[in-house]
Amino acid sequence: MTRKESLAKLRDVLLLRREALRKALAGDLSLLQQLSMDGGDVVDIAMDTAQDEISSQLAQVESRELGHIEEALERMKEGRYGDCDVCDKPIPLARLQAVPYATACIACARQKEKIVPRFNSFVDDSAEHSTW
Ligand SMILES: [Zn+2]
Numbered sequence: 654m655t656r657k658e659s660l661a662k663l664r665d666v667l668l669l670r671r672e673a674l675r676k677a678l679a680g681d682l683s684l685l686q687q688l689s690m691d692g693g694d695v696v697d698i699a700m701d702t703a704q705d706e707i708s709s710q711l712a713q714v715e716s717r718e719l720g721h722i723e724e725a726l727e728r729m730k731e732g733r734y735g736d737c738d739v740c741d742k743p744i745p746l747a748r749l750q751a752v753p754y755a756t757a758c759i760a761c762a763r764q765k766e767k768i769v770p771r772f773n774s775f776v777d778d779s780a781e782h783s784t785w
Contacts, residue, residue: 659746660735663753667722667729670753674719678712685715721754728756737761 654662673684728734737744739761748755757765 656735656743656746660729660749663749664726664729667725667753671719671722671726674715674722677715678719718754724756725754739764
């Protein structure tokens, strides 16, 4: 598969993921659960507890991810998708497959993490890895 074909495939992944997140935010977790590849720890937490606090935390993670996905789709439209925001080099496919809305290569993302407060980078990391 060429890089171009792989990126086109990731667009489908992003569109489906966006749909699932929109449904989840509207209270329907079924599609998000289907998409969860690792057993869906975040979804399970939401299903297993009736605590409003956890639900609202979940909603925060989901709406932030939704924002990332919208941004990635916008970048695809503009033809910038898959290139690092910082150094302009192509982001490795393996990284995009793990985090389809990544906007920086690993080296630059690490560089950015050093600048942002520690708490924020922790939250972003867990959002990136928990449901993909
Ligand atoms: Zn970079």
